[in-house]
Amino acid sequence: MTPVRAAILAVLIAIPTVLTGTWIHSADARLAEQTATPTEQVAVASASDVGYCSPGLKKILRRVLMSCGLVGGSAARGCQPIQAKNVATMSGGDFNALFTPMKERGGIVEFEKNKSELTPGAIGLVDQVFADQKGASWFFVVARASPEGSVEHNRELSKARAESVMTQLRQQFKDPDLDKEVGMLWLGEEFAQLETAFCDWKRSATGTACTAEEINRSAFIAWIDCQL
Amino acid sequence: MRPPRWLIVVFVGALVGIVFAGVSTYDFVQHLDRQVHSLHCSFIPGMSHGAGESGCQVAMMSPYSSVLRSRVWGGIPISLPAMAVFAFIGFYALDLLLTRRTEDRRATAFLALATALPALASLVMLMISLIKLGTTCKLCVCIYIASALCLTGGIMMWRHSLKTTSPAPAASNGFLGAMVGVGVAFVGVPLILYLAMSPDHSKFLGTCENLTKSEDTYGVMVKVEKGSSGVPAIEILDPLCPACKAFEERLGGSGLGERLDRKAILFPLDTECNWMITETTHPGACTVSEAVLCAGDRAPEVIKWAFEVQDRVRAEAKTDKTAAARIVKEKFPELASCVGSAEARSKLNKSMRWAVSHNIRVLTPQLFVDNVKLCDEDVDLGLEYALSRMLAAHDRGERLGPPPAEAPPDVPMGGHHAGSASAVEKPKPPKSTETKPSEAGSSETKPAETKPAETKPAETKPEPTEAKPVETKPAEPEGTPVTKPEPMPPEDKGSGGAP
Numbered sequence: 264m265t266p267v268r269a270a271i272l273a274v275l276i277a278i279p280t281v282l283t284g285t286w287i288h289s290a291d292a293r294l295a296e297q298t299a300t301p302t303e304q305v306a307v308a309s310a311s312d313v314g315y316c317s318p319g320l321k322k323i324l325r326r327v328l329m330s331c332g333l334v335g336g337s338a339a340r341g342c343q344p345i346q347a348k349n350v351a352t353m354s355g356g357d358f359n360a361l362f363t364p365m366k367e368r369g370g371i372v373e374f375e376k377n378k379s380e381l382t383p384g385a386i387g388l389v390d391q392v393f394a395d396q397k398g399a400s401w402f403f404v405v406a407r408a409s410p411e412g413s414v415e416h417n418r419e420l421s422k423a424r425a426e427s428v429m430t431q432l433r434q435q436f437k438d439p440d441l442d443k444e445v446g447m448l449w450l451g452e453e454f455a456q457l458e459t460a461f462c463d464w465k466r467s468a469t470g471t472a473c474t475a476e477e478i479n480r481s482a483f484i485a486w487i488d489c490q491l
Numbered sequence: 492m493r494p495p496r497w498l499i500v501v502f503v504g505a506l507v508g509i510v511f512a513g514v515s516t517y518d519f520v521q522h523l524d525r526q527v528h529s530l531h532c533s534f535i536p537g538m539s540h541g542a543g544e545s546g547c548q549v550a551m552m553s554p555y556s557s558v559l560r561s562r563v564w565g566g567i568p569i570s571l572p573a574m575a576v577f578a579f580i581g582f583y584a585l586d587l588l589l590t591r592r593t594e595d596r597r598a599t600a601f602l603a604l605a606t607a608l609p610a611l612a613s614l615v616m617l618m619i620s621l622i623k624l625g626t627t628c629k630l631c632v633c634i635y636i637a638s639a640l641c642l643t644g645g646i647m648m649w650r651h652s653l654k655t656t657s658p659a660p661a662a663s664n665g666f667l668g669a670m671v672g673v674g675v676a677f678v679g680v681p682l683i684l685y686l687a688m689s690p691d692h693s694k695f696l697g698t699c700e701n702l703t704k705s706e707d708t709y710g711v712m713v714k715v716e717k718g719s720s721g722v723p724a725i726e727i728l729d730p731l732c733p734a735c736k737a738f739e740e741r742l743g744g745s746g747l748g749e750r751l752d753r754k755a756i757l758f759p760l761d762t763e764c765n766w767m768i769t770e771t772t773h774p775g776a777c778t779v780s781e782a783v784l785c786a787g788d789r790a791p792e793v794i795k796w797a798f799e800v801q802d803r804v805r806a807e808a809k810t811d812k813t814a815a816a817r818i819v820k821e822k823f824p825e826l827a828s829c830v831g832s833a834e835a836r837s838k839l840n841k842s843m844r845w846a847v848s849h850n851i852r853v854l855t856p857q858l859f860v861d862n863v864k865l866c867d868e869d870v871d872l873g874l875e876y877a878l879s880r881m882l883a884a885h886d887r888g889e890r891l892g893p894p895p896a897e898a899p900p901d902v903p904m905g906g907h908h909a910g911s912a913s914a915v916e917k918p919k920p921p922k923s924t925e926t927k928p929s930e931a932g933s934s935e936t937k938p939a940e941t942k943p944a945e946t947k948p949a950e951t952k953p954e955p956t957e958a959k960p961v962e963t964k965p966a967e968p969e970g971t972p973v974t975k976p977e978p979m980p981p982e983d984k985g986s987g988g989a990p
Contacts, residue, residue: 265589267589268586268589268590271582271585271586271589272582272586272673275578275579275581275582275677276578276582276673276676276677276680278509278513278574278578279509279513279516279571279574279575279578279677279680279681280680280681280684282513282516282517282574283516283520283571283681283684283685283688284684284688286516286517286520286521287520287523287684287685287688287689287690288688289521290520290521290522290523290524290690291523291524291688291690293524293526294523294524294525294690297524297525297526305852306767306852306853306854307850307851307852307853308758308767308843308846308847308849308850308851308852308853309767309847310847311766390833391833393833393837394832394833394834394836394837394840395836396837396840396844397764397766397840398766398767398843398847435833435834436833436834436837437710438709438837438841439708439709440844488766
């Protein structure tokens with residue numbers, strides 16, 4: 264083979280060989296560089312933590328959740344009026360105001376006078392609101408009674424109303440996290456009576472009048488999109 | 492020494508072939524860094540196609556673009572031997588001229604035979620492109636044309652030699668044998684070099700956010716394939732995600748899917764139900780996911796159907812929110828009462844809560860084989876390489892990657908810190924930094940979704956949409972936020988507030 268032919272052979276065989284070697288070497292170098300560089304954090308699936316979850320709200324939320332047996336391993340379930348009042352350490356109006364940002368995430372389950380059974384409309388509202396959990400971590404059931412009858416009776420009545428909602432949730436949604444995410448408070452007539460401003464919320468008794476008494480024969484339900 | 496006209500044609504064809512096969516090889520090889528790169532998919536050599544779907548992308552990601560995929564990450568691109576063969580043809584054409592064998596029947600017959608090789612390969616690849624892939628790639632078309640030029644020139648040279656008498660002695664068997672050897676060397680040397688130099692990707696196996704537990708506590712996992720059996724695997728799936736569909740096709744094509752018992756966690760990238768994203772990538776995905784969950788044992792059938800009609804559903808649901816439900820109910824009327832019900836919505840929500848409680852990245856598809864994650868960088872070119880090794884390790888009873896961290900206790904979602912996932916131990920493989928092609932089209936892409944899908948605001952912002960902020964505050968011990976009592980303020984002490 265003449266030198267010219269050999270040179271042509273060498274050049275042409277070098278084309279795929281050298282190019283490939285160079286490209287692989289370059290890719291390998293980039294790979295090594297990337298591996299050595301700390302990687303940026305990546306988006307990870309997480310629960311909601313929306314704008315209204317201020318540190319103040321979270322503090323109250325945590326206290327209520329713990330004191331009402333929702334977290335912390337307590338066997339007790341639910342908060343009674345005195346507990347809620349003491350734990351919240353705020354006025355009833357301020358307590359209710361905490362929930363106003365959750366209007367789109369909640370509803371008012373209304374009961375008939377002196378009753379604690381859910382009406383078909385109430386069942387529908389409970390199911391609808393609960394199914395719309397999205398990324399929320401906590402579901403509050405805050406039951407009340409209108410200021411008619413004795414304080415003790417209303418306390419028990421509101422407790423029964425809260426438990427009616429919980430029973431419905433248990434029956435409809437076989438959610439293993441139910442006991443860890445549903446917080447129950449029953450306030451009777453003693454603390455944080457709802458004002459008629461809450462008549463604007465989704466209510467189970469749609470189309471009916473909404474007086475101060477009627478809006479308090481209720482269980483307020485809402486998902487709270489906060490992380491603790 | 493004036494070169495014959497048809498020999499010039501052969502030489503030009505060989506040059507064109509070297510250039511375009513070279514560009515194709517370059518495009519392939521640069522992916523060995525596990526990142527995403529735009530391809531030079533153009534009739535003008537070196538012109539970038541830019542982001543987005545292209546026939547070149549489809550061709551490159553297909554199992555036909557390379558060989559030995561289980562042995563080498565991505566396999567050896569077939570464009571590499573193509574480049575070598577064109578280089579050999581170029582060399583041989585010049586050699587015929589230098590040795591005055593342009594009118595030698597035996598030598599020109601060898602040229603015609605040599606040029607038939609790339610022509611035959613081009614014909615086969617063209618058939619595959621049209622029949623199997625349903626598209627053609629511009630680079631490939633240029634290589635087909637180069638092959639045709641070489642073949643035409645080679646045959647014409649041979650035919651011309653039949654009509655003339657060569658002044659030089661006829662090519663001996665030794666000469667032709669030597670040329671066969673040279674041809675083998677042209678192909679063999681770069682192939683051996685490729686095998687020797689290809690980066691070791693096995694070190695990344697098992698290093699990508701493995702699961703610490705995989706129990707289906709919410710009862711939301713659905714089977715992806717009917718009657719499948721094998722190694723338990725979990726796929727994070729959006730039935731309207733093109734990348735999931737492409738992944739399904741690649742998995743099926745690899746034959747490795749049969750060795751998996753895959754169950755899906757539905758994770759629709761649709762703001763109708765998914766709070767972790769700010770923009771809907773796949774309109775209608777929530778509704779179709781509900782249909783999958785409602786279908787029970789027929790879930791594989793619904794998933795398969797969803798892959799088939801996903802373009803239509805997404806297009807119609809973009810302008811009509813009820814379109815997805817309507818299309819689902821047309822096809823599966825028996826699911827009509829379930830889709831959209833509180834129960835179905837709640838179940839879908841639990842599916843996404845499963846993702847939250849397992850610190851899953853916000854992207855689809857993802858595959859966990861026996862709790863070991865197939866890295867996102869391995870879902871396309873490296874699929875056969877990575878998955879076959881993961882399965883082999885499983886068969887040997889080995890666990891890839893670092894030892895699993897202690898499983899987080901069961902706490903409600905609000906008790907988890909979003910950033911906790913990033914605490915999963917990892918020598919993590921590099922993440923994509925370049926723009927991935929969009930997921931437009933149904934064909935496989937290096938999927939926009941093998942990258943994080945759109946998520947909420949902030950610093951981790953994989954394209955095309957921004958990522959949800961991952962909390963960067965130091966992670967508290969898992970579960971502590973909800974299990975450690977907060978001290979009561981002084982005025983609360985003794986109040987009896989806590990039961």
